[in-house]
Amino acid sequence: MQKTLKSDIIFTGVGLHSGSDVTLRVRPTAADTGIWFRRTDILDGDEFISANWQFVVHTALCTRLVNGDGNCVSTVEHVMAALAGCGITNAILEVNSPEIPVMDGSALEFVRGFLSAGLVEQSKPVHALEILETVEVKENGAYAALVPFSGIEMEFEIDFPDAAIGQQSKSLNLANGSFVHELCDSRTFCRNSDVTLMWSKGLALGGTFNNAVVVDGAKVLSPGGMRYADEPVRHKMLDAMGDLALAGGPIIGRYVGRRAGHTLTNKLLRKLFSQPESFRVINCDPEMSHRLPGAGLVEKDTYILA
Numbered sequence: 159m160q161k162t163l164k165s166d167i168i169f170t171g172v173g174l175h176s177g178s179d180v181t182l183r184v185r186p187t188a189a190d191t192g193i194w195f196r197r198t199d200i201l202d203g204d205e206f207i208s209a210n211w212q213f214v215v216h217t218a219l220c221t222r223l224v225n226g227d228g229n230c231v232s233t234v235e236h237v238m239a240a241l242a243g244c245g246i247t248n249a250i251l252e253v254n255s256p257e258i259p260v261m262d263g264s265a266l267e268f269v270r271g272f273l274s275a276g277l278v279e280q281s282k283p284v285h286a287l288e289i290l291e292t293v294e295v296k297e298n299g300a301y302a303a304l305v306p307f308s309g310i311e312m313e314f315e316i317d318f319p320d321a322a323i324g325q326q327s328k329s330l331n332l333a334n335g336s337f338v339h340e341l342c343d344s345r346t347f348c349r350n351s352d353v354t355l356m357w358s359k360g361l362a363l364g365g366t367f368n369n370a371v372v373v374d375g376a377k378v379l380s381p382g383g384m385r386y387a388d389e390p391v392r393h394k395m396l397d398a399m400g401d402l403a404l405a406g407g408p409i410i411g412r413y414v415g416r417r418a419g420h421t422l423t424n425k426l427l428r429k430l431f432s433q434p435e436s437f438r439v440i441n442c443d444p445e446m447s448h449r450l451p452g453a454g455l456v457e458k459d460t461y462i463l464a
Contacts, residue, residue, distance in 0.1 A: 159447065160247040160284055162186040164276035169267065171259030174233055174346070174370075175220065177363030180259040182237070183252045184272070189280035191248045192406060193241060195223065195231045199254045203227035209238060209251075211404040211427040219361060221401055221420045232257045235420065236346075239400030240268035243337030245452020246277065247284060247407070263345035263369040265396055269338055273457040283441040284450065289411030291436040295426045300417040302426045304436075307412040309333055309449050314395045314415045320349055321376035322384075326391035333449040337399060338459050343385060344392035350374035398423055405430075408450055410440070 163186040170181050187194075193209035204227045207213065213223045220233040237258050241249060243265065251258075261267040294303035315327040330336055348356075348365075350372050356362040362370075367380040371389060378384055386392060398415055401423040415423070430436060440446075447453060 159279040160189050160282045161245050161277045161279055161452065162189075162248040163246065163272065164278050167271040167275040169259055169261065169271060171261050172364035173255055173257030174260035174263075174364045175361045176255065176257050178255055178257070180253060180255040180257060182259055185250045185252065186278070187248045187250050189248060189282040191250075193238070193246075193248070193403075194250050195234070196250055196252045197229055197231060197254075197256070198252050200229055203229055205229060207231050209234065209404055210406060211424055211431070214404065214424045216421045216424065218419075218421070219356070221404075221424070230256055233260065234258055235397050235400035236261070236265045237268050237400070238403040239337070239396050240265040240272060240342065242399055242403035242408070243332075243342055243451050244269060244272045244277065244455060245450055246272060248280065260346075260364060260369050263371070264343050264393070265341075265400075266343040269342045273455060273459065277452070277455070283443075284407065284447060286408040286410050286440050286442050286446070287405055287430075287437045288440050289409065289437050291433075293426065293430045293433060293436050295422060295429055297422055297425070300419070300422050301415070302418040302422045303414040304409065304426060304430060305412040305414060307410070310408060310410060310451060311412040312395050312398065312415075313412065314391055314398065314418075316391050316394055316417060318349070318390070320373045322373040322378050323347070323390045326388045328388060328391050328395060330395065332399070332451045334453050335451070335455050335459055337396075337451050338455060341392050341396045341399065344389045344396055345369070345371050345385070346393055347371035347373065347390045350379060394418075402427070407439075408442075410446070
């Protein structure tokens with residue numbers, strides 16, 4: 159069944175790219191509402207922004223949504239991944255800034271907050287997209303695809319010149335809390351050589367060694383090193399989870415990403431929806447519902463993490 163929160167939950171932090179203080183309040187809402195952002199600092203125009211692939215404006219370093227009045231919200235991928243990973247299908251996210259707070263650079267604090275607030279089942283079935291035919295996109299040596307599969311699975315490969323990252327790959331069935339147990343605490347990462355460049359462009363102004371994994375060749379500059387030897391590829395899977403959540407519901411199929419990023423994953427969704435014969439919308443029956451990412455999660459599931 160669809161899910162929402164039992165009560166409001168508030169997160170405070172800074173925007174990764176803006177460096178500004180941000181307050182995010184996530185509220186429960188009715189079944190079949192979906193996920194919406196609301197810019198509480200907007201005085202003119204529509205303050206509501208749908209969490210939908212159609213409203214994505216391509217940016218290199220994050221996912222940004224813009225409504226018809228030009229009002230936007232950026233860096234939505236981590237909180238979207240947390241919502242999807244917890245099985246939350248209906249919520250309103252009120253934010254007083256054009257950017258979601260970065261927290262520790264992962265989705266962990268969002269997941270902990272959602273599970274501590276509690277989840278409640280609603281009276282409507284989950285609407286999911288079942289992949290019927292393979293859909294794929296390629297661009298500049300990167301690749302992303304959605305492939306028919308009876309559950310929800312993800313495969314990802316990355317390849318970076320820095321020895322601290324190098325070549326990494328991971329495959330994961332996302333049923334029954336796997337996102338929470340294996341992906342949600344993996345932090346965003348960057349190369350030290352990119353930091354100065356980002357700052358010169360007015361980006362990553364809120365980034366620190368504590369909310370991102372910064373590498374320089376074979377060295378990990380962030381205190382404590384990596385949480386996992388393959389934390390970078392896990393984080394890329396986290397990002398993909400959040401970007402795919404903009405489809406409007408769980409995707410029953412296998413996502414394959416090779417050096418893929420936000421832009422390519424959104425292009426994959428655009429191609430999927432341009433080919434209606436490649437998928438169908440289904441109401442998840444009890445058997446399928448038990449295999450969705452948020453099935454059976456409880457608050458203690460995050461105690462052992464980070």
